[in-house]
Amino acid sequence: MNLQRLRGLIRKEFIQILRDPSAIAIAFVLPVFLLFLFGYGVSLDARHIPIAVVVDQPTAETSAFVGGLEHSPYFTPEIYGSLHQAREAVMDRKADGIVWLRADFSRQVIQGKTAPIGVLVNGVDANNARIMEGYMQGVWQNWLQQRALNAGKPLIIPINAEPRIWFNPALRSRDFLVPGLIAVIMTLIGALLTALVVAREWERGTMEALMATPVTMAEILLGKLIPYFIMGMGGLLLSVALAVWLFAVPLVGSFWVLLLCSALFLLAALGMGLLISSAARNQFVAGQIAIIVTFLPAFILSGFIFDIQSMPAPIRLVTHIVAARYFVSILQTVFLVGDVWSIILWNSLALLLMALFFLGVTWRRSRKRLD
Amino acid sequence: MLARIWALVIKEFLALMRDKKSRFVLIGPPIIQLLVFGYAATYDLNHIPYAVYNQDSGFASRQLLGEFQGSTAFKQVATIENEGQIAPLINNEKALLVLNIGPHFTRDLLMHHPAPLQVIINGRNSNTATLALNYVNTVLMHFDVRWAQEHHWGRPPAQLVVRSWFNPNLLSRWFIVPGIVALLVLVVTLLVTGLSVAREREQGTFDQLLVTPMRPVEILLGKAIPGFVIGALEGLFIVLVAVFWFQVPFVGSILALVLGLALFLLAAVGIGLMISSLSVTQQQGLLGVFIFLVPAIILSGFATPIANMPEVVQYLTYLNPMRYFLVIVRGVFLEGDNIPMLWPQYWPLAIIALCSMAAAAWLFRHRMQ
Numbered sequence: 001m002n003l004q005r006l007r008g009l010i011r012k013e014f015i016q017i018l019r020d021p022s023a024i025a026i027a028f029v030l031p032v033f034l035l036f037l038f039g040y041g042v043s044l045d046a047r048h049i050p051i052a053v054v055v056d057q058p059t060a061e062t063s064a065f066v067g068g069l070e071h072s073p074y075f076t077p078e079i080y081g082s083l084h085q086a087r088e089a090v091m092d093r094k095a096d097g098i099v100w101l102r103a104d105f106s107r108q109v110i111q112g113k114t115a116p117i118g119v120l121v122n123g124v125d126a127n128n129a130r131i132m133e134g135y136m137q138g139v140w141q142n143w144l145q146q147r148a149l150n151a152g153k154p155l156i157i158p159i160n161a162e163p164r165i166w167f168n169p170a171l172r173s174r175d176f177l178v179p180g181l182i183a184v185i186m187t188l189i190g191a192l193l194t195a196l197v198v199a200r201e202w203e204r205g206t207m208e209a210l211m212a213t214p215v216t217m218a219e220i221l222l223g224k225l226i227p228y229f230i231m232g233m234g235g236l237l238l239s240v241a242l243a244v245w246l247f248a249v250p251l252v253g254s255f256w257v258l259l260l261c262s263a264l265f266l267l268a269a270l271g272m273g274l275l276i277s278s279a280a281r282n283q284f285v286a287g288q289i290a291i292i293v294t295f296l297p298a299f300i301l302s303g304f305i306f307d308i309q310s311m312p313a314p315i316r317l318v319t320h321i322v323a324a325r326y327f328v329s330i331l332q333t334v335f336l337v338g339d340v341w342s343i344i345l346w347n348s349l350a351l352l353l354m355a356l357f358f359l360g361v362t363w364r365r366s367r368k369r370l371d
Numbered sequence: 372m373l374a375r376i377w378a379l380v381i382k383e384f385l386a387l388m389r390d391k392k393s394r395f396v397l398i399g400p401p402i403i404q405l406l407v408f409g410y411a412a413t414y415d416l417n418h419i420p421y422a423v424y425n426q427d428s429g430f431a432s433r434q435l436l437g438e439f440q441g442s443t444a445f446k447q448v449a450t451i452e453n454e455g456q457i458a459p460l461i462n463n464e465k466a467l468l469v470l471n472i473g474p475h476f477t478r479d480l481l482m483h484h485p486a487p488l489q490v491i492i493n494g495r496n497s498n499t500a501t502l503a504l505n506y507v508n509t510v511l512m513h514f515d516v517r518w519a520q521e522h523h524w525g526r527p528p529a530q531l532v533v534r535s536w537f538n539p540n541l542l543s544r545w546f547i548v549p550g551i552v553a554l555l556v557l558v559v560t561l562l563v564t565g566l567s568v569a570r571e572r573e574q575g576t577f578d579q580l581l582v583t584p585m586r587p588v589e590i591l592l593g594k595a596i597p598g599f600v601i602g603a604l605e606g607l608f609i610v611l612v613a614v615f616w617f618q619v620p621f622v623g624s625i626l627a628l629v630l631g632l633a634l635f636l637l638a639a640v641g642i643g644l645m646i647s648s649l650s651v652t653q654q655q656g657l658l659g660v661f662i663f664l665v666p667a668i669i670l671s672g673f674a675t676p677i678a679n680m681p682e683v684v685q686y687l688t689y690l691n692p693m694r695y696f697l698v699i700v701r702g703v704f705l706e707g708d709n710i711p712m713l714w715p716q717y718w719p720l721a722i723i724a725l726c727s728m729a730a731a732a733w734l735f736r737h738r739m740q
Binding site: 026030049091116122125127129130133137143147157158163164169175192200280282283284289291296301305318319332336 | 390392393396397400401404407408410411412413414415416417418419420435461462463464467480485486487488489490491492493494495496497498499500501502504505507508511512514515518519522524525526527528529530531532533534535536537538539541542543545546554558561562565566570573650652653654655656657658660661662664665666668669670674675676678679680681683684687701705706
């Protein structure tokens, strides 16, 4: 290892970066663009769900229930004259569901029978339907409580559940989506920065020229790694700054832990890009592989949106080869919970091993050979 | 003219399929991803890990805990003895929730007082927390109804009777797997088209192509057809897997789906070629693909509903071809839609396809180094 040669290679890489500004765009413009779009765009918090209400025979009892729906921040009820019309509205996707109070609703309520409240939901988006069902239960319980209070009678729901949601009491989905997005974005940046750089040298024949010089393969790889590592860390700091200052996601844990773990993750991501690049030796194929192995696995298998615990066991095993999985866990913990060492250390160890694996395999595969 | 286009199509297929790695990349990963994502991408919770802190020694709490133990959605991971043990379990993600039953639970219930039950939930992922709470409420409601009946609490004046259309058991796989059809078709199409012009530009062969007698329209068709064919074949294959492997019901018209797939492919091919012909190097092409692909997927309604997005972003999604195709796939699969019902989805796709194709053809000649 010769530091002067290494410095020369790094300088060369930076000059190339400046020549094609797309690398700078990847490191600094892409994270800002994506965080803006997703920080504002992605949310799982349903509000004002349009719902069709059909009341066969309006009375004081029914208007109390409909009033509860109107006061709920989760629903925007609209009255329809008949079940048929309401059904049409659901078919036309104007409403997500129907609440149907039948003609004998009031009579049954007054006679002390249990009147059915028909709730028909469009189950195509099952997650949304389930969340809606939960909100509907809330409206129903409020209505029961209000009735019991007005009549001076005790509430007839035996268990009074008191949920305590730690770390995110207001259940703001942005607070977990934005840290998760940082992991997805950094996966993209890491692979995009390095996926093509070695393949490019092979494709253009400049790799052979480099081989004719005294530089070693390790120096060539480090010469590729260091510039993009610096740029990647710049992009990361930018993302964290946006998350904290623009999206007001609390950063409970320590900044330095976050920085250190991010460096490990970035090494793994860059290493994966370098491995793709030196395995493909062809920019076109390297680009295709980068598209396939980065975004979708980081999006679906990292626990960013879909809960890993609920996946079938073989798929849970597969998630272990996705570096973003460990980083998402670290980010969500450091941002929302704090420095929980058992989580940080294990996941960092996994990231370290992945980085070593990718860089080691790349180094072993990149012998000074022309074939 | 047809002979010229045909020759170009053959050349494009050769360029894609000649290389063993490239051939594998186009066929292997989409199938693997379909299977992995089909199982992974679900919002339904299974074996929710929970811990119990039961300070009550009566039979009511035991009966309640029995309900949780009997449910497949829950899996008890710990029984704890004091309050101090709660935080480590939640902080280390050993348990998603802790049921904290107070010391007077049974006594309260027997005296016809509502008994408090504290449910402490790990809110790191607020969606999982909301869903877990819903699952807990379902178990509690079950218990409530039984308890009220057995111990003469009186009946509630009204009860929700929930029924869901199109997906009676609310399996989120039925929602996600048709979405994966759209997802992978888009990715494959961009793989084929996104870098193809950029590669020729970088290698200088595109200039050669431009000085041949071929007109831009012919070059466009020659470049578009391979993407369309590969996308269509893989798309139809994925639909078959969704129906026969994942057992997602398919109740709508096949023709409506095929028409939607064709229009979506045209739009995706057009956008891929537009990105590709805008870029001078493959690095730029790759960046372009991601700048389109990532927002197209996240703002499509694939994982998070469009209705939850702010209004400005909702307007932005009208430019996204995947938004329309998702409605088509899910509509045809689950809701039994046919061609006339999906007309509002078809025409925007057709417009996007036309505009992007025209832009790509124009860029062929007007974007020079």
